[in-house]
Amino acid sequence: MKPVFLEKIFRQHFSGLLTSFFTDRTCFYEVLRFSDVFYTTNIPIEEPEKFQYIWDSQKFGTNYSIAIMGKSKDQARQSNKAWLNFTTPDCFYYCPNDLTKCVPPKPENISVVVKPVMFSKYDVTVSWAKPVLQPTYFIVKAFKGNDHVLNDDDDTEEKIVEG
Structure with a gap:
């Protein structure tokens, strides 16, 4: 499965927020992800102008909610969270009509x-x-x-x- 590129998603939906995040030289960002399980990941910022984080091996056709906020070294100062909801493509997007690789679609009109x-x-x-x-x-x-x-x-x- 192709990885989800957060930079692309955030640039599409939060380009103004990203610019303000980078100008204040935040020490690190905390990224939250919600799906079946809750994850929190601290991302050190090495090159803020090239910010990109890859979550690899995500499940097909899954709804995710992610949030990102900047934090300073003392942990007491942090930005508000910027939220985004998205769905990863299903298996048929990458392997059209291939039931040897993809789970059959669920029955309809039962x-x-x-x-x-x-x-x-x-x-x-x-x-x-x-x-x-x-x-x-x-x-x-x-x-x-x-x-x-x-x-x-x-x-x-x-x-x-x-x-």
């Missing part, structure tokens, strides 16, 4: 039809739109309970449907 067949017994028909990229098979799982499904395999029924 619907359920419940038909009574005898007293307190029903047939449940689950259908979905035919995907543009056909996976080898689909797994359909039925969970007993409400919307908040916990990993309780005792109340799970699983069927494999050929693609």
